[in-house]
Amino acid sequence: MSDIRQSTAAVIYNPIKVDVDVLRKEIVRAAADAGWNEPIWLETTAEDAGQGMVEEAKQADVDLVIAAGGDGTVRAVAEGLRGSQIPLALLPSGTGNLLARNLDLTLNDMPGSVTAAFTGKDRPIDLGVIDIEREDGTRERNVFVVMAGMGIDAKMIKNTDDDLKKRAGWLAYLGAIVKSLRDPAELHLRYRLDEGRTKRATAHTVIIGNCGSLPANILLLPEAVVDDGQFDILLIRPGGLLGWIRVWAKIAWVNGIVRRTKSGRALAGEQKDDGDLKYRTGKRFVARLSRAEEIELDGDGFGKAAAFNAWIEPGALTVRVPGDDR
Structure with a gap:
């Protein structure tokens, strides 16, 4: 035997x-x-x-x-x-x-x-893969499991004190958010989603998400699913202080609280664009910036990118999760 x-x-x-x-x-x-x-x-x-x-x-x-x-x-x-x-x-x-x-x-x-x-049991989930092009033309490939971002969120991460983060956790980001919001610079990009035509956009933040839930009950991308074979993309461009208040109300209240229940989703209705938030979905997102900007992957800074090519790889990672009888 x-x-x-x-x-x-x-x-x-x-x-x-x-x-x-x-x-x-x-x-x-x-x-x-x-x-x-x-x-x-x-x-x-x-x-x-x-x-x-x-x-x-x-x-x-x-x-x-x-x-x-x-x-x-x-x-x-x-x-x-x-x-x-x-x-x-x-x-x-x-x-x-x-x-x-x-x-x-x-x-x-x-x-x-x-x-x-x-x-536990095994669950296949999608992976985001991104080729980052630097200012000198060199490229490097990385993956992300949650989201990639440029603009305010990437600057926030760069501005966060690492020692304070160790002591205070996500509260350490508050000062960094304030500092980042004082930065008037916007992202100017040319982008292409899947096989569509190249478009131009101006935004404070661009998020490419494989899934959308963050700490502090923030649901940034309410319709993102970790195994649906596509990205959820968010462009944020609020108009002034009132615009930022509207963005925060929609992300923290409508998405973070109302949409987390079945009745709340019915009340909130479909996720729609407005003047401050624009949502897209796709399998590949290619962009070139007017100047190199900070980029983050899953909450860690990855320096500056002059351009990037991001795509989804369905089921590329197998995750062990609790069994049904947990």
């Missing part, structure tokens, strides 16, 4: 974001309970947020990758796992937990999240 191969998980963790001793105790327990081998432990570094660790995990022929860290760790691990069919399990850590929020995962139950990693 041949031996039955035991499964093995790789844990890719950011030591700054997690309590390694607590994490190790919980994961070793859950792996043993599930009849799995001792996990492989791979620590991220300042130079490598997770992509290199994924390659090590692949070479070890693991059956599961567990990401324990912030949004940057999750994004980097997802980039490494793109198209591999190896499931990714999330252990929410840090301030944002963007993908976990959009998958409706529990954010504050480490033992439960660990157990679900070994006993």
Whole structure:
């Protein structure tokens, strides 16, 4: 009788974001309970947020990758796992937990999240892929699981004090928002959506979203679905202070609260353009800016982009989520 191969998980963790001793105790327990081998432990570094660790995990022929860290760790691990069919399990850590929020995962139950990693089911979701062109003409490719953005949101991230963010979480962004809103510069871009004609636009912010829920009950893209095979795109251009108040009311109140219930969605009606917010959907979004602008992916700054080419890859990432009996 041949031996039955035991499964093995790789844990890719950011030591700054997690309590390694607590994490190790919980994961070793859950792996043993599930009849799995001792996990492989791979620590991220300042130079490598997770992509290199994924390659090590692949070479070890693991059956599961567990990401324990912030949004940057999750994004980097997802980039490494793109198209591999190896499931990714999330252990929410840090301030944002963007993908976990959009998958409706529990954010504050480490033992439960660990157990679900070994006993849950697999769910294919889409990945955003983006080629960023720099001012000098060089290009680099990255992925994002939640959204990419230029304009106010990218400037906000650049203006946020990292030390304050560690202490105060998302409250640290408030001062950065105020500083960013004082910047009168707008984005001037030529863009093409799918196979449509090239258009011109002026906006304060451009968001390309795979899913749309953010911390603080903000639902930025209310109709975005993580596995529908398309982007939801938002162009924001409010007119003055009243315009920003309208934008905030629509995003924080109408989207963030009213649209979260079935009756509320019926009351709010269809998502529609107005003078401040313009929504689009598509599979590919190509844009060139009049000047290089800050760009962010999943809440992390990625420097300045003179142009970009973003597209959706349906089902390119497999995520381990709790089973139906949770």
